[in-house]
Amino acid sequence: MKSAFQRQSPGEAAILDAAVQLFSTNGYDAVSMREVASAAGVSKANIYHHFASKETLYRAILDQSAADLSGLVETLAASTGSFESRLAEFAAGHLQHLDRNPLASRLIIREAFSGDNQRSRILVDQVFGDIFERIVAIFRAGQQAGSLRADLDPALCATLLMGADVFFFQARDVLAQFPDVEFACHSPRFSREMVEVLLRGMMNSPMEVRA
Amino acid sequence: MKSAFQRQSPGEAAILDAAVQLFSTNGYDAVSMREVASAAGVSKANIYHHFASKETLYRAILDQSAADLSGLVETLAASTGSFESRLAEFAAGHLQHLDRNPLASRLIIREAFSGDNQRSRILVDQVFGDIFERIVAIFRAGQQAGSLRADLDPALCATLLMGADVFFFQARDVLAQFPDVEFACHSPRFSREMVEVLLRGMMNSPMEVRA
DNA sequence: GCTATAACTGACCGTCCGGTCGGTCAGTTA
DNA sequence: TAACTGACCGACCGGACGGTCAGTTATAGC
Incomplete structure (x- = not known):
């Protein structure tokens, strides 16, 4: 290219x-x-x-998709503020980023989750890994600051957060067909409530911090 | 067949x-x-x-896979006990079921999340829908019993729980390659901590119930 | 043992696959 | 103006695709 x-x-x-x-x-x-x-x-x-080949064309598309998604990593790097606000900011921004780059997102996710037949293992793992590590870093910082419970694994917390967004992105069309699932058409609402539930489950309560 | x-x-x-x-x-x-x-x-x-055709063979495989996964719905139907125990039971059972039927699980999930080119839209939606509705029902029962917060959408809660398991199933091999992600090889640990976080975030606290 | 049928196969079909070849064309440069 | 170049194309290639057909073999039932 x-x-x-x-x-x-x-x-x-x-x-x-x-x-x-x-x-x-x-x-x-x-x-x-x-x-x-x-x-x-x-x-x-x-x-x-x-x-040169079909494979080369596909690889070019993947490279471009990875570049599109890497904008999110830069956003994460620039993020400052309290642990809670950084988390809320990430969750909303992550899903919004997926929504704004549906083609790239779907490509990378499909490659990441496919079986043995993979074309760009290293690239996809890197894209996923970069985003994942940044989230884990936020959770670690929160844990050191005493905001996140000390008994939780930051990587597991990152998995829950990232997983919620990715699953929502993937499953939204299916969910929209089920009765009483209005949030399927409303990403911001999903993000807000998801973060609220996860934070409430993960945070040290004020009483515990003081004790 | x-x-x-x-x-x-x-x-x-x-x-x-x-x-x-x-x-x-x-x-x-x-x-x-x-x-x-x-x-x-x-x-x-x-x-x-x-x-009769490639399509027919594939459909036969999908039918069998759907039947394999529907065992989970029966388990859910039979489940009794407190809201918390039912949730914990589901989370562990769901992921275990996915793990025990990796081929069927991967097939159904891929069909559910693929783009416009789908072979058995109705069947897949039904499999997903049956499981989803059962989970939503558990959350609704919990809400009516006062265990689950009244301000949460049961369908959104179900999405978080189901999504965590499905994402973990899909992403486990990718996650296992990242540093410090030991739970990737240990489903029960993931299930336990995931449910703990979600429940803590979703439950009415004892004080609120008494007030 | 005989008959009918299910199971199975090698060879074949038309179509489509990724990729190649020899060329044309318009623009640029020396 | 000739030489060069990148963009582009119709026709072609060998191989693979899903599917078919006539024949053979195995099995079940009488």
Whole structure:
């Protein structure tokens, strides 16, 4: 793919746009290069002019998706404030980030959770790992400050928080079909109540801090 | 497929065994009928003797997987006891059930969360929905008994609980690679701490009940 | 043993797969 | 103006896809 200093041709851009749509929706194996070409409005041979193989094209899409999602890590790094506010900020920001990058999110999540047949194990683990470590760091800081209960594993707490967002992102369409599940269409409400429950379950109560 | 009163031929059984392995690991699109035949030790044509098409074979696998997972619903229906004990029982039982049926679990979860290209929307939604409704019912009962906070949405609580287990099941292999994540190899520990945090965050405190 | 049927198979089919080849075209540069 | 280059394409390639067919073998029932 072109470096940052070279402008993409219209064809290349169209190919990438079409590919991210198709791969994100249907997965790697169900998408043919003819399909990508047709959706992009170019010939299949033109894809091979820009990308050495189907695998290379997919890898380019994954790289871009990873870059899209890594914006969240920067946000986390810049975050300051009390333990509670940082957590609330993360939970809302994380889910919002997933929602704003649905294609990238779905791609990375699918790769992360797929079985043995994986194309970019290292990249995906890194994306997940970076985000995960940042969350764990917040929990550790909270524990050292006496806000988070000392008997809880910060990594387990991070798993609960991250898992809630990722599951919601994945399951939202299914949940929306069940009766009385209004929050399925309202991410901020889910985030708010989820964080409230988790914080209440994880925090040292004021009495305990004073004692 | 044969009815319950007819015995499967060795070939048919081998085909189903091979197919569930391959489809569960690699997904529908990445698995060819030649691959299934080879893994089953039969000819490809023999698959078509027993199953009208690839789709029919896959549907048979899904039906079986749904039946495997529905055992959990029966367990939930039979459960009695206090709100807390029912929740703890569910959380541990749910994850244990996923662990004991990894192939079926992975298949159903993948179908539930895949994009527009779905083969058994109704079946999968039903499996998920049945389990979900049972959990919501437990939360509702707890709320009516005054154990669960009145300001919480039972469906949202059910989402948090179910989501924690499903995410853990999906992400465990990824998590295991991160530093200091020992619980990734220890489902019971995850279940215990997860329920403890959620319950603490969701329960009416004894003081509030008395007031 | 005979018959009917289920189970099974190698060869085949049309179509589609990822990828290649030889070319054209428009723009840029020397 | 000739040479070069990146973008692009129709036609083609060998192989693989899901599925079919006629024949063979195994099994069950009489």
